[in-house]
Amino acid sequence: MEYLLEVKNLTKRFGGLVAVNNVSMGVKEGEVVGLLGDNGAGKSTLIKMVSGVYRPDGGKIFFMGKEVIIDSPMKAISIAIETLYQDLALAENLNAYSNIFLGREKLKKVLKFINVLDNDYMIKESKGVLDRLEIEIPSLRNRISMLSGGQRQAVAISRSIYWNAKLLIMDEPTAALGVTEQKKVLDLIRLLRSQGIGIIVISHQLYDVFSVADRLVIMRRGEKVAERNIKETNPDEIVSLIVGAEKVSEKICPADRD
Amino acid sequence: MNNNKNSTLSVSQRLQSILAKNWAILFTLIIILIFSFTGKRFFQLANFQNILHLSTIYLLLTASETFVIITGGIDLSVGFVMGLSSVLSAKIIELLHAANFPPALSISIGSIVALIVCIIPGLINGVLITKYKVPPFIATLGMMGIANGMALIISEGFPVAYLPRVLPNIGNSYLIYILPGKAISFFSKPKGIAGEEIKELIRIIPNSLIFISIIIFILWHILKNTKFGQHTYAIGGSMDAAVRAGINTNKHLIIIYVLSSFLAGLAGVFYVFQTGIGIYTSFGAMYELLAIAGVVIGGASLMGGKGGIIGSVIGVFLLGVIENGLHLSGVDPFFRYIAVGLILIVAVIIDQSFPDLL
């Protein structure tokens, strides 16, 4: 089967620092790929090139077989790539539904020609998608700065799943969640996979990754060091690939650039 | 974190970076060169000393802003605290003088009282900012209004002018006077000079320069070589890190703002010495904005953590040379505003294009 998303020789530099070095990988439709690696491995930087936050310094990106230049988040969104970021990328001063619809606000006409925010619609839709995650949010109208970490995460996840993405990138989707909620998110990922959506999951929780991923890509210090089918490997092997079985050099790993 | 960096820089990149880091000095030298041709009597000892002399006030205000801006804050009240100080000191001197106190005494008392009083705005600013978490912009904005109001009340809107004659004499005199071929004297003009001869009088080193150099040197030393200075940079770099390192940031910041308003108070006293009057600061003067401009031109970032006294001094001189040069070149004074605006933008852009590579 053809890749839904394929990146070839992707490179990103910050000044003299090489954050992502010649990485190639792909995701198929209906496949979950776990992107793993220690801090500073370059995972977040890599996916940010796919989501349009960074422009690659080298390499190409192919989506649905065709080469694409993803030069802005707008572009990524327009070709149906949705991203859940590690830092959630939420506006603290806005409420839950405004965040879910940020940039894609639903409008309605008032007095026949003035376009105004259709809050009722957005509230209803947001409620719907939040209910799928079964996380209680007391009032959708509250500023999200008043919500807990888990509730915030739910809002961010909801945003990423609401827009009918073809490719979904999730950077640490379960970080702030409790056990039951984590399970719900994983169920959701499985559900989306069964709908033919390609998913990249970055996570430190190996247990979670092993329970949903079909394939694993491991990065270390900006490079891809290995790729494994989930059935052909085990957590121990993965850990040693992440950490590097050979002697670790003196260099301190560069912190992941956000 | 910097491991790979230096090896990937070419010679030309390094050269560019050096140029960029010192652009202010280079630019100053270039325009001095230009003004020497376009300006009447620009390239003369007397004129350069004049530039220094007039820059005194700005040097003080800029120095105070330097400390504040390095901590990531801002002090909008300096111009108006200066006005308050000039008015207050002048008023006291005037009253004492009218009551027949000897000039030396009235001047001293007036100056000292004003300096002490000017600690208060800084104290209030500092407390508001640290304890009550009022953003510096707002706290000092409010204080600016209050200081201005007080200056106006004390002076009733008029300059305070009945001051002992000796005041502006001290403020404007030089260390050395030379009447070529005839006399040398210190601190004051040689006695018995006839009218014509005054034109030939050479003056060297304004008194104000001496004072200001001492003060600037002390401030430079504090910022660069002491723990206090180090902590100032630390707070500006990361307040959080500073707190967790055990620095008493609240106390430190209060001291910074007190220092700032104290220096502004000092500027006010200097003003009285230089002009012989005390007057409130009008809105048009924009002292604080020019002070901030000086600091930014000197390489500081409004985010904090960067900058220094030397850079700020260069910034002040750059602005002073421009104003003086434009004036002597017969250019409309209002081009100065435009020039300052453009230079400031250039300063920031250069600063951003060359983050600390060296």
Place this chain on the structure above:
Amino acid sequence: MSNMVTQRNGIHRFFLQLGSKWAIIFLILGAILFSIISPGFLSFNGIQVILINSPFILLLALAETFVIITGGIDLSVGFVMGFASVVSAKLIALFVVMGMNDLFSIITGIVITLVIGIIPGFVNGVLVARLKVPPFIATFSMLGITHGISELLIKGVVAKNMPVLAGKIGNGSLIYIVPGKTVSFFIKPLIQRGGNLIEILPTVFVIPFIFILIFAFILKRTKFGQHTYAVGGNIDAAIRAGIDVKNHLIKIYMLSSLFATIAGILYVLRYITGKADAGTGFLLDGIVAVVIGGASLYGGIGSVWKTIIGCFIILVLENGLRMLGFPTFYKYILVGIVLIFAVLVDKLFPELIHKED
């Protein structure tokens, strides 16, 4: 911030609600206080006086509201206002001298000024959004540049040849009533000597007010407004959500200059002259009004109506002091105190009230 949102008893919540509305309470109490001390403060004429002096601070504060919500600041509005006053005065006078009829001179002059006046805002926007110059510096530079240009333009005489019509518009009112006889709009009816004429709502107040209505609506209920808040709240989130943040910021600064330009034009209509420093005092008043209105200088929070309340607090204080015979100096002190008080109160009553305001 805590999650103990609604576990307070009724009375406590009542006081909290009260506290969060302190600005308007302060305004009302202040107005009442002044009217007790100086009867006539809140009289029909008294209010008209306040209103006729309001346009400049209202417009500049409106400008700052938008800019401050995005987390920036616009220091240039005062001098853009002055610049606009100089440009429009010169243009109008020029057209009159060229023989154009009064009304057309004024209209053409105004239209051209509006177009020119947006340019400083555009430059500000480009500096901030594309060149990443901090707003403080970019707008301060623009302040200097517009100041310089204004003063250069003004060399030579200003405001000769200004048509009388301009002054009539600037000092006119929306509604004129001759009791028992006629009602007319905008145009002063002729009356016999000693006749009774009631004027309601100065024109120079009405125009800003219309803009306030429009832009309060825009800020609160349209995508543009929503994105303004988003950019101020978390610019990264806005970028990643696909919002074209750079262009948005440029528009915001252009809007700010537009309001300042309108203020400058109104200045000319009212005082029949243009001055480079026409707007200096109002910049600070405008910023203070926005902060009193609850906006955060860090961005993301603010509201047009609350800013307006802030404006009127300043106006009431100013006028009240004036009527009591205090020299204007005291205004600075009072406003400074109110400003600090405003911020402290905001800290004591963090938004326990739901909704983005």
